[in-house]
Amino acid sequence: MRLFLLFITNVLALFVLHAAELPQHDQQMHMGVASCAASMCHGSIISRTGSNVLQNEYIIWSREDAHAQAYQTLLSAQSKKIADKLGLDHAATAGVCLDCHSDNVAVEYQSKKFQISDGVGCESCHGGAEHYISSHTDAKQSHQANIAHGLYPTDQPQQRAKLCLSCHLGNKDKQATHDIMGAGHPRLSFELDTFGILQPLHYVIDADYKRKKWVGDSYITWIYGQLAANRQTLNTLEDKLVNTNTLFPELSLFDCYACHHLMSDLKWTEVKGKGAKPGTVRLNDGHFKMLIAIAASTQALTPLHQHLSVMRNSLHDKAQLSTVITKLLADIKTIEEAITKLTLAQRKLSASLILSKILTIGSKDEFSDYIAAEQAVMAIDLLIDYIGISKRYQQDIADLFDIVNHDEKYNSLLFAEKLREINNKMALQK
Ligand code: HEC
Ligand code: HEC
Ligand code: HEC
Ligand code: HEC
Incomplete structure (x- = not known):
């Protein structure tokens, strides 16, 4: 029975791998950056030794990563001008802007600590943590099992590309349209490898990483x-x-x-x-x-x-x-x-x-x-x-x-x- 369950989880994980929904539409509760940021989790000031991950991801993200400012950008004078020209009440409440400048999941998937003002936070890329928040800290859990629990496969290059491009190029569901650009939005440009390097690294590709995840060049x-x-x-x-x-x-x-x-x-x-x-x-x-x-x-x-x-x-x-x-x-x-x-x-x-x-x-x-x-x-x-x-x-x-x-x-x-x-x-x- 256990073997069978294991088999099913793996098949499920593989299936999820191929068909991963983008985090914005993954139908998992999004717990909010605060849920990831505790000092024992991902909010350590300095990187920790003896752990599989750095644990200071939150500090890197909040201090150095442009994504943490993505919502603040919607409060800027430039955004106000764009919103005015488009006839929007406010950029920071407009779905068209929040879709790319925040983790704009439907209200029923926003948990208590979730804040739209977190901008492009952890779960905008890693998926709603509802089901993996408790399991992903268990070292015995495989990466595949975490993915089956809703973790978005950011290590997989095809999936990562789809994720970044959803905001940096636009897809069927969201676009920086000509109207938005005509109102003063910058033109978008993206290349996965270059921008992957430009984003301040909050992970290291060490032996443990290589064992669990896809590593490319x-x-x-x-x-x-x-x-x-x-x-x-x-x-x-x-x-x-x-x-x-x-x-x-x-x-x-x-x-x-x-x-x-x-x-x-x-x-x-x-x-x-x-x-x-x-x-x-x-x-x-x-x-x-x-x-x-x-x-x-x-x-x-x-x-x-x-x-x-x-x-x-x-x-x-x-x-x-x-x-x-x-x-x-x-x-x-x-x-x-x-x-x-x-x-x-x-x-x-x-x-x-x-x-x-x-x-x-x-x-x-x-x-x-x-x-x-x-x-x-x-x-x-x-x-x-x-x-x-x-x-x-x-x-x-x-x-x-x-x-x-x-x-x-x-x-x-x-x-x-x-x-x-x-x-x-x-x-x-x-
Ligand atoms: C939910 C939408 C969203 C996703 C997903 C996303 N980004 Fe971004 N990204 C943004 C927004 C919005 C900004 C601009 C933030 C600002 O300055 O207000 C940005 C900014 C950046 C910047 C800084 C650009 C500059 O000119 O300084 C880099 C680098 C970047 N993103 C890389 C990535 C990579 C790599 C991925 C995929 C792993 C990714 N982004 C996924 C929305 C997103
Ligand atoms: C398809 C996704 C997408 C949509 C929709 C979108 N943006 Fe952006 N926006 C981005 C990305 C990505 C960047 C960063 C561009 C870069 O630096 O490469 C950005 C940059 C900006 C900037 C410049 C920030 C800076 O630091 O220079 C402003 C201002 C802005 N957006 C406001 C808005 C407003 C207001 C709306 C709604 C009317 C909106 N955006 C809709 C993706 C989007
Ligand atoms: C713009 C997208 C983006 C955002 C925002 C983001 N990450 Fe990541 N994260 C990535 C990518 C890409 C990787 C590398 C691929 C992988 O390991 O899955 C990664 C890797 C990681 C790892 C894996 C480290 C390892 O050794 O396996 C952890 C842990 C992590 N991120 C935590 C966070 C936390 C916590 C936040 C919020 C404070 C956050 N991330 C915000 C894209 C993002
Ligand atoms: C088929 C022709 C066409 C294409 C392609 C096109 N535009 Fe435009 N664009 C226009 C027209 C027409 C206007 C309105 C000009 C006016 O009001 O004087 C305009 C207006 C603008 C404005 C506002 C300028 C102003 O005077 O207020 C910006 C900014 C802009 N476009 C950016 C872009 C960007 C960025 C792209 C590519 C992603 C693009 N356009 C592609 C025809 C085009």
């Missing part, structure tokens, strides 16, 4: 982040462009700089247009460009290019758009399977191939769109580091970050020139 984290961003973008396109009857599409799905530039600045060329006529509003496709580079490094021969081109030209035809979105999702699955099979040694080779592909496309000025350029810089930085040649390219990387430092001053020709320079330097080193 920057290459594979980047890949899963890109694949998830592509999937999420396609799903949002399906939802907002296909399954909708509004007269005007949601503009944040398109490349901001397709519309926001001077008319004298003639950007269209055959290469950049890729089959689309001049004057077409391009999709926001920075992540698709990275997908092309990833696909090129695998043996998976998908008609990705063709499908992307069909998608760019299907914006007037819902049925065609929907069909091609389904095909692209299948391409992504094939690419993911090919990448997942790689051995560690093959990953290094794959990283070199991806880097070289990004540099080649970029040299041809295909990153004329700022958003794609920004993604390219984060990718080049982490891939060069991963291959182990970052010392030689320190100045080049700094130059690249300078070029994309300010979106309105971005010069794509300068960017292409710099990429050509790096490409030539790499060819010489070979």
